[in-house]
Amino acid sequence: MNLFEEKMYTLLNLATTKSNITTIMITLATALLLSAVLWGTYRFANTKNTYQPKFAITLVMLAFISTVFMDLIQSNLALSLGMLGSLSIVRFRTNIKDPRDIGFIFWSMCIGIAAGTNSYLIGAIGSIILAIFMLVTRKKSINTAVMMLVIRGSNTNINKIQHVVNQVPGNNTVKAKNILADSFELVYEMHLPERESNNMIGELFELGGIDSVNLLAANG
Structure with a gap:
């Protein structure tokens, strides 16, 4: 029994290391x-409308929290097991508007893990590659915006309106149709390239009988 206790004590001593102030800094x-x-990649990979300052601050906070967390669990085996058990019961339920934000969250966590485990080269190379990738794909994500198209009018063939909308590149979905005896209102969700919006509006008014055409940002 004493031999077992000595081996366990030796194992815990090997697993428990104290980080000095220099390493932590x-x-x-x-x-x-x-x-x-x-932060710079997130800022320049979004437009003024899609950029969220609070989310950017959260990404920086998450990187620091992950770094502190890794420093803590590396210095004490018992503490790491306790934190693992505590975090396993935590549930986060936050709606993500842009799927790319999930990638930024995991990127932030990887920064903390790389810094906390002294894997500086992996963290630097990975961050540079991700930054280049996000900036290269920025143009495509910005040029196509999710918009709500609201068309109001009277005495117009609705099939012709549908034909004009279908000619616009991207996924276009009918959200609502309000048809009255002397007027109508059509609502579409559109992944609309910015350069196509003015052309589409002009074609709609050329049909005649269109009172108004409104384009609204879907997220706001």
Whole structure:
């Protein structure tokens, strides 16, 4: 029994390391530097309408929290097991408007893990590759915006309106049709390229009998 206790004590001592202040400051500085790359990429990969300052701050906070978390669990085996059990019962239910935001969240967590485990090279190379990829794909994500198209009018062939809408590239879905005796209202959800919006509006008014055409941002 004493031999078993001695071996367990030796194992716990090997698994328990104390980080010095220099190592902690280096990990936090690395997390700050990589978080700046993350923040800059998120800022320039979005437009003024889609950029969310609070979400950007949350990404930086998440990187720092992940770094501190990794520093803590590396220094104490018992603490790491306790934190693992505590985090396993946490549930986060937040709606993500842009699917790319999920990637930014995981990127932020990877920054903290890389900094906390002293894997600075992996964190730097991965962040640079992700930054380049997000900036290269920025144009496509910005040019196509989700819009709500509301058409009001009277004495117009609705099939002709549908034909004009179908000619616009992207996924166009009918959300509502309100047909009255002397007027109508049509609502579409459209993934509309910015350059196509003016052309489509002009074609709709050329049909005649259109009172108004409204384009609204779907998220706001």
